[in-house]
Amino acid sequence: MTFDLYTTLYIVAIIAEAMTAALLAGKLEMDLVGVFLLGWITALGGGSIRDVLLNHYPLSWVRHPSYPLITGFAALATIMVAQHMHRLRKLFLFLDAIGLVVFTVMGCQVAMTEHLSVVCVIISGMITGCMGGVLRDILCNDIPLLFRSELYGTVSVSTGVVFLCCSHIVDNRNIELLISMIFGISFRLLSIRYNWTLPRFSYRS
Amino acid sequence: MTFDLYTTLYIVAIIAEAMTAALLAGKLEMDLVGVFLLGWITALGGGSIRDVLLNHYPLSWVRHPSYPLITGFAALATIMVAQHMHRLRKLFLFLDAIGLVVFTVMGCQVAMTEHLSVVCVIISGMITGCMGGVLRDILCNDIPLLFRSELYGTVSVSTGVVFLCCSHIVDNRNIELLISMIFGISFRLLSIRYNWTLPRFSYRS
Amino acid sequence: MTFDLYTTLYIVAIIAEAMTAALLAGKLEMDLVGVFLLGWITALGGGSIRDVLLNHYPLSWVRHPSYPLITGFAALATIMVAQHMHRLRKLFLFLDAIGLVVFTVMGCQVAMTEHLSVVCVIISGMITGCMGGVLRDILCNDIPLLFRSELYGTVSVSTGVVFLCCSHIVDNRNIELLISMIFGISFRLLSIRYNWTLPRFSYRS
Numbered sequence: 001m002t003f004d005l006y007t008t009l010y011i012v013a014i015i016a017e018a019m020t021a022a023l024l025a026g027k028l029e030m031d032l033v034g035v036f037l038l039g040w041i042t043a044l045g046g047g048s049i050r051d052v053l054l055n056h057y058p059l060s061w062v063r064h065p066s067y068p069l070i071t072g073f074a075a076l077a078t079i080m081v082a083q084h085m086h087r088l089r090k091l092f093l094f095l096d097a098i099g100l101v102v103f104t105v106m107g108c109q110v111a112m113t114e115h116l117s118v119v120c121v122i123i124s125g126m127i128t129g130c131m132g133g134v135l136r137d138i139l140c141n142d143i144p145l146l147f148r149s150e151l152y153g154t155v156s157v158s159t160g161v162v163f164l165c166c167s168h169i170v171d172n173r174n175i176e177l178l179i180s181m182i183f184g185i186s187f188r189l190l191s192i193r194y195n196w197t198l199p200r201f202s203y204r205s
Numbered sequence: 206m207t208f209d210l211y212t213t214l215y216i217v218a219i220i221a222e223a224m225t226a227a228l229l230a231g232k233l234e235m236d237l238v239g240v241f242l243l244g245w246i247t248a249l250g251g252g253s254i255r256d257v258l259l260n261h262y263p264l265s266w267v268r269h270p271s272y273p274l275i276t277g278f279a280a281l282a283t284i285m286v287a288q289h290m291h292r293l294r295k296l297f298l299f300l301d302a303i304g305l306v307v308f309t310v311m312g313c314q315v316a317m318t319e320h321l322s323v324v325c326v327i328i329s330g331m332i333t334g335c336m337g338g339v340l341r342d343i344l345c346n347d348i349p350l351l352f353r354s355e356l357y358g359t360v361s362v363s364t365g366v367v368f369l370c371c372s373h374i375v376d377n378r379n380i381e382l383l384i385s386m387i388f389g390i391s392f393r394l395l396s397i398r399y400n401w402t403l404p405r406f407s408y409r410s
Numbered sequence: 411m412t413f414d415l416y417t418t419l420y421i422v423a424i425i426a427e428a429m430t431a432a433l434l435a436g437k438l439e440m441d442l443v444g445v446f447l448l449g450w451i452t453a454l455g456g457g458s459i460r461d462v463l464l465n466h467y468p469l470s471w472v473r474h475p476s477y478p479l480i481t482g483f484a485a486l487a488t489i490m491v492a493q494h495m496h497r498l499r500k501l502f503l504f505l506d507a508i509g510l511v512v513f514t515v516m517g518c519q520v521a522m523t524e525h526l527s528v529v530c531v532i533i534s535g536m537i538t539g540c541m542g543g544v545l546r547d548i549l550c551n552d553i554p555l556l557f558r559s560e561l562y563g564t565v566s567v568s569t570g571v572v573f574l575c576c577s578h579i580v581d582n583r584n585i586e587l588l589i590s591m592i593f594g595i596s597f598r599l600l601s602i603r604y605n606w607t608l609p610r611f612s613y614r615s
Contacts, residue, residue, distance in 0.1 A: 025352070026408025033359055034352030035406050048258065053458065055467040057260040065324035079406045119475035134549070139339070141348045143551045147435070147444030154443055201445050201489045203436025230557070231613025238564055239557030240611050253463065262465040270529035284611045344544070346553045 005174060006106070009181075011070065013102040014043035016095035018071040021136050022078035023085065028140055032076065038139060039075025040068050046132035050107055050124055054114060093192060094185070101184035104129035104156045105163050105177060118164065125160035126153065151191040154198065159184035210379060211311070214386075216275065218307040219248040221300035223276040226341050227283035228290065233345055237281065243344060244280025245273050251337035255312055255329055259319060298397060299390070306389035309334035309361045310382055313368050323369065330365035331358060356396040359403065364389035415584060416516070419591075421480065423512040424453040426505035428481040431546050432488035433495065438550055442486065448549060449485020450478050456542035460517055460534055464524060503602060504595070511594035514539035514566045515573050515587060528574065535570035536563060561601040564608065569594035 018039035025035045044061050051059045061067045078085075085092065107128025111121040130146050130153055137144040146152050163180040170176050190196070223244035230240045249266050256264050266272045290297065312333025316326040335351050335358055342349040351357050368385040375381050395401070428449035435445045454471050461469045471477045488495075495502065517538025521531040540556050540563055547554040556562050573590040580586050600606070 022406070023408055026406045028348060028353075029405045029407045030348075030352045031354060031403040031405045033356075033403060037358065038352060052257055052462055053469060054472065059258060061328075062259065062321060062325055065322040068324060068328060082406075082408050085408075116472060117475040119478060120472055123471075123478060138343060138548060139349060139352065141346065141551065143438060143440075144549060147440045147448060147549065148438075149441060151443075153447065198441040198443060200439045200441045201432070201436045201492075202439045203433055203492050203495075227611070228613055231611045233553060233558075234610045234612045235553075235557045236559060236608040236610045238561075238608055242563065243557060257462055264463060266533075267464065267526060267530055270527040273529060273533060287611075287613050290613075343548060344554060344557065346551065 009102045013099035015074040016099040017043040018074040019078045022075035036072040040071045042132045042136040043071040045135040046128045049131045050127045097185045097188040104159045122160040126156045129156035155188045214307045218304035220279040221304040222248040223279040224283045227280035241277040245276045247337045247341040248276040250340040254336045255332045302390045302393040309364045327365040331361045334361035360393045419512045423509035425484040426509040427453040428484040429488045432485035446482040450481045452542045452546040453481040455545040456538045459541045460537045507595045507598040514569045532570040536566045539566035
């Protein structure tokens, strides 16, 4: 049951991430291979970077070869629904928030099963949650959004902290996940709704 | 004998990739270290990414330290022949096609010796064949060509499929390689000759 | 004693690298998370790439979770001293030169303890010394400085060669380090002082 809930949310998350990537690919007028690959790399890249850095082999898409196919075809399917996307914008932001939070929690869990320090658990969550988007922005030749605005990084780190606290207090994985998700998704959606941003550092030499 | 044919083709391939990278470095007016490094990273980067993702250590250039030197000096040598490059253009495209196809086949083989799934074999071939060029384009601050045009990715994936089919039918590594190469190189050269492209996905939000 | 000297210099080095990164983040008006992350990735990225390529786990920041915190907060602290930075410019260039040289020597040592070939030792030093800056420039959407100008790569490679020679002649780690540092830092500072550059390769197709 726990496994099913996690897996279901994970698949929702990778599909959502692949679809965001596809829309960006469409803005840059990439071809079909570009859409497919950008969707796949965005959705599975964060987890892959984490696994490589933590020496946690085999990678998820090597164990589950259906994941690259699911994400790639989700990206291609986005082409067909793209003209309706403005009407689906709220659903889309919600799915994207689920993606960020589920990825973060799963990243924290991987580091916790390896008995890493608290700092590494938080970093592992953040890498899993955010690095897919960083790869996407690098491949699209842009300064990663993570570094510039929106509270992506902040949401991911604080979701990681909430999850870590829960896992010391509660003894039920589903409840830990549920609390972290409610916190993280609310934080993310409120930050979009009210345009919360962090102060910027502006420097002229 | 098999070993020799593969090794020979592999060295032709890394030299060809290093030379394409050097020409791009020249367009961006990089200095000599830049030319050397871009050549080396382009030629050996795809295989290195594959080996890191598949936990297949040590990397080829750690086992064969001559490879970074060969590719680096091939990139520097390109500086001397650059003014004759327009006359060598066809030879060059041919070598580049060999590079793409040989890298793809070798990537498939690595995944097959690790008994990975069919999807991972194809992905491993594509990463080996294409990711060096993606690294090159990222380092040159450009959206990777793979995502935008030419049939690089398509040629690599279909060469992988052909190779995989051959390896289930034929029992001779040289013949498998030969068939895959004839297929892949023809596909690549025809796609250049007739300007074959995939449809693009264009999206305005 | 040896350990202390190395560790002290290493911490000076990662702080210096994080501060350079923070100044660049400020030029691009990144937010606080961006400053923190860019500082951390620049300072620890070169060593992480080396460890992943050489299969040398766990990574330094997994073993020492204080490092990401030190570098991140050093980057944030840079915001407070940024307006005095022009007066500290010389100190800053000196710290940056220490960073390059110390990273290079430590990268060479890692490869030497794994009994790799001379070429790999030099490459390992160069990756450790220079790749953090390459990641920084990629994330800032720029062609890496390493490929374009300054003698970063040349200083790193020649420091690696000096260190390798020393380690075959001298039998004392502190003296090896000292000689390499005097050589490398002098080379770096002289190259800045006298604007030494390598020839560029310029190519029009």
